[in-house]
Amino acid sequence: MLAAVYNGVNQFELAEYPLRKLDNGEVLIEVNYCGVCGTDHHIISGKAHANIPVILGHEFSGVITDKGHNVNDFQIGDKVAVDPNIYCGKCRYCRKGKVQFCENHQALGVTVDGGFAEYVIVPTSQIYLLPNNFDLSIAAFAEPLSCCLRGIEQAEIKPGDTVTIIGGGSIGLLMVQLVKLSGAAKIILVEPIESRKQIGLKLGVDIAFSPDDKNLVKSIIDYNDGGTDVAIECVGKSETVELSLKLIAKGGTIVVFGLAAKDEVIELNLQELFRNEIKIHNSFLNPFTFDAAVKLLVSGRINLNGIPTSKIQLKDIKDIFNRVDHTRIIKSQVTNKNKEE
Template sequence: MKALRVYGKRDFRLEDVAEPSPRSGEVKVRVEYCGICGSELHDYVDGPSLLPVDKPHPQTGKLAPVIAGHEFSARVVELGAGVTGITVGDRVVVRPTMPCYRCRYCREGRYIQCAVLASIGGAADGAYAEYVVAREDCIYRLPDGVSYEAGAYAEPLACAVRAVRRSRMEPGAVVAVIGAGPIGLLTMQVAAACGARAVHVFETMPPRRELALRLGATTVTDPQAQEPGRHLAALTEGRRADVVFECAGTGPGLQLADTLCGRGGTILEMGVQRAPISFDFFALFIREKTIITSQGYCNDEFETAIAFISSGKVRVEPMTSARIALEDVLDEGFEALLGPRRSSHCKILVSPAA
């Protein structure tokens, strides 16, 4: 089968590899849709962060190259020995995180902090391929009425669910979201579903502002067109935001978060930020603001994400800007999301079986 394997920075190769077969406790699935994730774009440009390059991963024993792709829906085609809860033909989504369930963090249910956490598409072969094998505990049945396309959003949506939970946002809160890419648009909707009174979105690209409005943003603002802090203050009788979700992952994004955050408020940092940034700590300190980070999700948050899609509280399909074949994943996928026309894109779904 064809697969997109990660070797290193700007070195992702479409290659022929052997089809995987499920070992005991594993399930083989045929991938329907796999979404291209912002974290993969970071990996592509700056070099992969989860790829075991020098020594094998302590849990999976895997060494580079690894097949990328972790936001996917699929159909079950084969069961390994001892798999009982799943049937061939089931429509599923796969949770890519693979906690060890043995370390002290796992025993406390803090699976995303697992000492030897592995993930499908990181240190185990992922879904830019026709077939994937996954542990049975990673498999979730798709509810009737949830399409494969929508199912591919469960993974990034789980990140949004965790972020809103970690922010300790209360019902009635005034929320600001920086960045209306996929993560920002999902977080905005989860915050609204969890009782935010207003969700103000700040985004430089006009098509993404329009999408945010379509998906329920209270207001959308170009932060470069006007002084965003004063603008938000005017919209909120001087209060600004109780919680700011920073989903852009840039140094200026974090500065903007401080500007938008009201006294005693919380900044929830979700954006991937590899380089050190300088930050006006005193402004934060004097107004008693809190910064909380959030990355990934625990198992129950993945279930909550599926329930949000199933109930219609979060709408994902309008975010799909293109569906492409695996052969085109680099040119029409990664390069399209990084190139000059990137503002016309939001989420690109790859269909390996097409």
């Protein structure tokens, strides 16, 4: 089958790749859509780890085309979304319910073969059944949405809170919708690109700022009479985390959601943290949130039509990683020829 194989830093090739036989409890999935994530860019440029060789792509959906032994709950032809994170269930963290820290964690598309391919082999523990008529392009958002749901858990939003989201990419725009569902009274977006601000405003943002607006901090603090109750940082840079610290109200919670490069550091004023009881939370992977993500997508409560998504054929996948202009398209999905629904 055709697959995009990662062979080491900046070595990312489209190649014929052999498919192994199915084991017990595994299914073969014909990939329809696989989202391209910031993590894929980080892996290819050497800023994040992956095994070698491996087929990248961890945000995928497709149709079951074959089953190994002992697969009784799923049928050939079923449409499914896939949680790429596989936990051992036996290590100290798994046994405490903190599976995201699993000492034997495997991830489809990072440590084992993933979705930038015509087919992928997946254990049934990872698959989530979708309705027959469901749009698989939307289903490929289940993984990023499940990660956002973990971030929302960490944000501890209470009805009536003001929430500021920093970064209006695909993650920030999913966060806007989840924050709205969580009962926020006011939603503020900080994002430099005008078209993304406009999309945010359509999806539930009340007021949008640019990071280079004059008096940005004062404007946001004034807007909520003393700061934002929750800030969700979806960029992964020290300056945006520092901005969160300037915007946060006393007793507020900051979620550092964006993945920062290894050398990003910030300075913290400890007495300010102490006096103001500022909570700084992080969010790693998607522990026990995939089911909720699928249900939110199937229910239609998350609007993906507003998020510009480009669909690129698997054979043209390298174009995505060579592209420089990210202003117009917010999300890219890789698809297989003749497999459009």
